[in-house]
Amino acid sequence: MTKNFEIMEVGLRDGLQIIKKRYxxxxxLSIIESLIESGIRNIQVTSFVNPKRVPSxxxxEExxxxxxxxxxxxxxxxxxxxIGxxxxxxxxxxxxxxSISISETYSYNNLGMSFSRVD
Incomplete structure (x- = not known):
């Protein structure tokens, strides 16, 4: 049986969003170009979240x-x-x-709201 899988690179988004410094x-774009040159074909480049909560x-959009x-x-x-x-x-x-979590604590910490309020 043939099994296929895809790798989704999330380092750009996930790595930079927790760093206080804004790049x-x-x-x-230089990171994205390097990822493409390395053969990565699926890249999560950003998150559309509240810029006050995640300034990076x-x-x-830009x-x-x-x-x-x-x-x-x-x-x-x-x-x-x-909105995102x-x-x-x-x-x-x-x-x-x-990303969806069934944990109220995780949802509150990650989204700023309880799971029951996520729309």
């Missing part, structure tokens, strides 16, 4: 608009609510992802 879009992702068009490479963004979905679509992303 330039040029720096982020405040440039999400970053997406500057992404290179590379055959066989798909970019995505992380969203947690309808709308921002991602307006920016031009064709793939969005979300």
């Amino acid at each position: 330039s879009i040029d720096y982020k 992702m405040a440039d999400a 970053l997406v608009k500057l992404l290179p068009i590379v055959k066989g490479v798909q970019f995505s963004g992380l969203v947690f609510n309808q 979905v709308e921002r991602a679509i307006r920016a031009g992303l064709t793939k969005i992802e979300t």
Whole structure:
């Protein structure tokens, strides 16, 4: 039986969102270019979250608009609510992802709201 799998690179989004320092879009694009050159084909580049809570992702729309068009490479963004979905679509992303937890504590710490309030 053949088993297929895909690797989704999330280091750019997940790594930079927890660092207090804000990196330039040029720096982020250079990381993306290096990932593409290394053969990665699925890259989660940013998250569309409240920029006051996660300042390092405040440039999400601008970053997406500057992404290179590379055959066989798909970019995505992380969203947690309808506003994030709308921002991602307006920016031009064709793939969005979300994360759902059944833990109230995790949901509150990660989203700023309890699971029952996640829309």
